[in-house]
Amino acid sequence: MGYKPKFPNSIMAVFSAYLINYTVPRAGEVARASVLTTYEQVPFEKGFGTIVAERVADMILLLLIIAIALFLQFDYIYAFFIDRFNPFTIAFGLAFLAIMFGLLILFINKSQSAFAIKIKNFINGLKEGVFSIFKMKKKWQFMAHTIFIWIMYVLMFYVTTFAVAELHGIAFGAILIGFISASFSIAATNGGIGSYPVAIFAAFAVFGVAQSPSIAFGWIAWSSQTLMLVICGGFSLIFLPLYNKKRL
Structure with missing residues (x-):
């Protein structure tokens, strides 16, 4: 759209948005657009429109991950529901x-x-x-970055299973199911507070994983992400006005 926000402002706007989402769900997106309006003179409606485009792309990628997970673990999921429901x-x-x-x-x-x-x-x-x-002018770059972000997000989730001995060797399809369940818990609550480990346990239970390692894994994954976002988001909220002091 012709706007070129400074890289530090873009980074701090994103971290601030994630932190604010822990207080009021989805309020972070509004705050992120407001930050760009305040410090980069990007009209609010245009900035918010780009955020909507990002969320639409994220939704498409999440639906693709769901489809892949159902394809890889259809037998497990089918057997789980057939055993428990008519x-x-x-x-x-x-x-x-x-x-x-x-x-x-x-x-x-x-x-x-x-x-x-x-x-x-x-x-x-x-x-x-x-x-x-x-x-958009650079649609292929945008799509490539979006795919890369989600691949890294899934791999981060997968690598965290190495921290729990009982999860060694767990099927990658099961990891995807757990990832999907955890993602929905974050979307439905304030950053997945309290619900994230439970959502992972519910997903892993389909594959016969015990409650204790599932809950432990959920707390490790959630706590590490939350700690990073709280620290980076807090510093962003502090340094945004300081970094832009001469520009206001």
Whole structure:
């Protein structure tokens, strides 16, 4: 868009956003755009639009990881649910969800209520975010960096299993299932506080991993990430005004 924010400001804006997300979920994205507006004169709506594009790309990559995990560990997942739930109940549940989803789509398309309009605007925003990725000047570099970031994130999760002896040799497909479950716990809560280890235990239980090593792994992975974000985010909030003192 023609704006060239300084690299330190970009880095500190990201770390500040992650730290703020621990207080109010998704407030960090707003704060990140505000930082760029304050210190780099990037219009808020344009800065926030690029963040939406990032989140859309992240969602696409996460859906791809889910698809890969289901492909690699379909037998385990299928057997887990068949052993615990009646196949008829599963089929009925899926059919019910499909019908309800279809009715919801029909309601949103036909209704002029405030709720339906908000949903429409949200979906249109997602579409716009997706297509904006393919219209940007350096779209291939953006996509390559996004893929690289997620590969590193998954590998970080995998390497952490080496810290727990009981998890040595665990299938990579199981790692992906645990990663997906943990990612959803972060999105649903304030940075996964309290829910992250439980989400990992729920995922690893599908593969017969005991509770103690699963919970221990979850706390190690969550604590190390959180410690890094708290330290880097805290320093970013302190140094942002100091670094930009002469520019304000």
